[in-house]
Amino acid sequence: MPDFARRIPVGRYRGLHPVTKAILAMVGAIVALGVRGWTGPAVVLAAVVLSGALAGVLRRMALFALATIPLVVSILLVNTFLYPNARDAIVTVGPLSPTWTGATAALQATMRVVAFGMSAAVFALTTPIDDLLTELERRGLGRRGAFVVGSALGAIPRMVERAREVVDAQRARGLDTEGGPWRRFKGLVPLLGPVILGALGEVEERTMALEARAFTAPGRRTLLRRLPDSRRQQLARWLLLLGSICLVVVSLSGVVKLP
Amino acid sequence: MTAAGSPAGSAAWGSTAAVPSIELEVVSFAYPDGTRALSDVGLRIEAGESVAIVGQNGSGKSTLVRHLNGLLRPTAGRVLLDGRDVRRIHVARLAGLVGLAFQNPDRQLFASRVSAEVAFGPRNLGIRGPELDERVQAALADTGLGAEAATNPYDLGYSRRKLLALASVLAMRTPILVLDEPTTGQDARGVARVRDVVARAAGEGRTVIAISHDMRFVAESFRRVVVMREGRVVLAGAPDVVFGEAAWPELGAAYLEPPLAAVAGARLGLGATPTESAFVTAVGRRRGGATAGGAGAE
Numbered sequence: 001m002p003d004f005a006r007r008i009p010v011g012r013y014r015g016l017h018p019v020t021k022a023i024l025a026m027v028g029a030i031v032a033l034g035v036r037g038w039t040g041p042a043v044v045l046a047a048v049v050l051s052g053a054l055a056g057v058l059r060r061m062a063l064f065a066l067a068t069i070p071l072v073v074s075i076l077l078v079n080t081f082l083y084p085n086a087r088d089a090i091v092t093v094g095p096l097s098p099t100w101t102g103a104t105a106a107l108q109a110t111m112r113v114v115a116f117g118m119s120a121a122v123f124a125l126t127t128p129i130d131d132l133l134t135e136l137e138r139r140g141l142g143r144r145g146a147f148v149v150g151s152a153l154g155a156i157p158r159m160v161e162r163a164r165e166v167v168d169a170q171r172a173r174g175l176d177t178e179g180g181p182w183r184r185f186k187g188l189v190p191l192l193g194p195v196i197l198g199a200l201g202e203v204e205e206r207t208m209a210l211e212a213r214a215f216t217a218p219g220r221r222t223l224l225r226r227l228p229d230s231r232r233q234q235l236a237r238w239l240l241l242l243g244s245i246c247l248v249v250v251s252l253s254g255v256v257k258l259p
Numbered sequence: 260m261t262a263a264g265s266p267a268g269s270a271a272w273g274s275t276a277a278v279p280s281i282e283l284e285v286v287s288f289a290y291p292d293g294t295r296a297l298s299d300v301g302l303r304i305e306a307g308e309s310v311a312i313v314g315q316n317g318s319g320k321s322t323l324v325r326h327l328n329g330l331l332r333p334t335a336g337r338v339l340l341d342g343r344d345v346r347r348i349h350v351a352r353l354a355g356l357v358g359l360a361f362q363n364p365d366r367q368l369f370a371s372r373v374s375a376e377v378a379f380g381p382r383n384l385g386i387r388g389p390e391l392d393e394r395v396q397a398a399l400a401d402t403g404l405g406a407e408a409a410t411n412p413y414d415l416g417y418s419r420r421k422l423l424a425l426a427s428v429l430a431m432r433t434p435i436l437v438l439d440e441p442t443t444g445q446d447a448r449g450v451a452r453v454r455d456v457v458a459r460a461a462g463e464g465r466t467v468i469a470i471s472h473d474m475r476f477v478a479e480s481f482r483r484v485v486v487m488r489e490g491r492v493v494l495a496g497a498p499d500v501v502f503g504e505a506a507w508p509e510l511g512a513a514y515l516e517p518p519l520a521a522v523a524g525a526r527l528g529l530g531a532t533p534t535e536s537a538f539v540t541a542v543g544r545r546r547g548g549a550t551a552g553g554a555g556a557e
Contacts, residue, residue, distance in 0.1 A: 173358075
């Protein structure tokens with residue numbers, strides 16, 4: 001199906017212009033990571049849960065939350081046990097003494113990471129990447145830039161699909177991908193080899209296929225797909241972006257103390 | 260069925276007597292995104308049978324064969340090997356029973372030498388030493404890759420890589436051999452090689468199952484053809500039945516065409532799987548008739 005003939009997304013959140021959704025995700029990241037205290041991440045978490053519910057992607061967002069687990073675990077362990085200069089020990093067991101200060105900092109950092117991840121998740125789950133690239137290209141990103149961004153993002157699901165097939169192919173040849181850590185480690189080469197080599201080969205093929213279809217021809221592409229935008233959305237984008245930056249500056253400078 | 264319980268046990272399955280029968284009991288399968296790929300498939304494949312599975316893209320062929328070695332588990336129904344539910348057997352152990360050569364060789368090749376790639380499967384089954392070497396050499400010889408044992412797999416062309424993937428499964432000497440689109444991308448010589456491999460495996464009493472869109476290959480190399488459409492088995496039988504004129508409407512509904520020989524055979528009254536000599540005789544007879552007793556083609 002040609003790009004311009006695809007259905008325009010509808011719905012309160014999904015129907016927003018892709019640039020608006022990108023700005024919302026960006027603002028979410030800025031506020032979650034930049035505003036001091038609990039307020040920033042808490043507000044962002046509430047907002048993304050609301051957006052996710054509106055867009056009907058709450059359940060799928062859980063998968064993104066799962067992906068943050070390794071980072072969250074590391075944050076919790078490092079901060080709780082190794083927070084510098086913290087003396088308010090919760091308990092002391094041999095050389096280990098987790099502290100309240102560390103635990104609080106760990107929880108706050110965890111909230112920031114999860115809020116940031118969920119903000120990205122709502123965006124990724126509700127925005128067709130082609131739509132975003134079309135709009136960015138319309139705004140002067142350039143064909144090459146759009147291709148680089150698009151192929152990088154598009155490569156992720158392809159890699160996942162490829163990895164799944166590689167795992168199946170190697171298991172069919174008796175590779176045991178379950179069991180102890182050593183067994184799993186030994187299985188990495190047969191799994192990573194075809195995934196990486198295949199991906200490299202694919203990039204080469206895609207590049208040649210693009211060249212064969214006049215990708216580098218001079219002149220501007222005619223973009224037939226047009227997504228509805230509005231003055232209100234344009235204004236809201238600027239206000240959100242500037243507002244979030246101001247909020248971070250105010251929070252960091254200590255002029256306003258947020259809980 | 261103790262052989263299924265251990266990789267080393269695969270050797271026991273390697274003998275003709277130990278080839279298990281396969282039975283799919285009302286098997287249905289849906290992918291996590293809800294796509295229903297198999298619906299109430301019932302199929303029995305006897306030990307030592309050679310069966311081709313045909314059907315349009317997306318008809319469920321690959322999904323079906325992935326149930327045979329436990330890569331996919333049915334959402335309903337059972338897959339039985341000699342009456343034993345494969346759900347209870349670990350995939351790595353099933354690999355010693357069911358060798359599956361995937362359609363795309365690039366999804367499995369990783370070693371830096373052809374011989375190492377071929378040795379990967381049997382090594383996982385616990386084969387070592389001279390037996391491993393013998394298996395590798397034999398598989399390479401069977402697929403015509405003997406001279407390329409030291410070559411990097413990625414230096415081979417696509418059709419050779421495909422043969423390499425086939426060799427890597429052959430070396431496992433599983434009692435059941437499943438080939439997914441083995442002739443795709445092969446020239447006439449490659450197809451002939453695949454045909455030889457199928458014939459040899461079937462001759463050894465192993466069960467050979469192949470998915471293919473190459474109807475000529477199917478008609479010439481397999482004793483039974485299973486036609487799938489929209490996740491169901493809609494037709495099954497010997498090639499002369501499945502490719503016979505009476506089945507053409509069903510084949511057409513599955514977006515398949517009988518091989519040219521079957522069409523020509525039907526026109527000449529030779530049945531759906533005419534032999535080459537029957538063709539020559541029939542054409543000669545026709546020509547003879549047309550030229551009123553002129554010299555026949557024979």
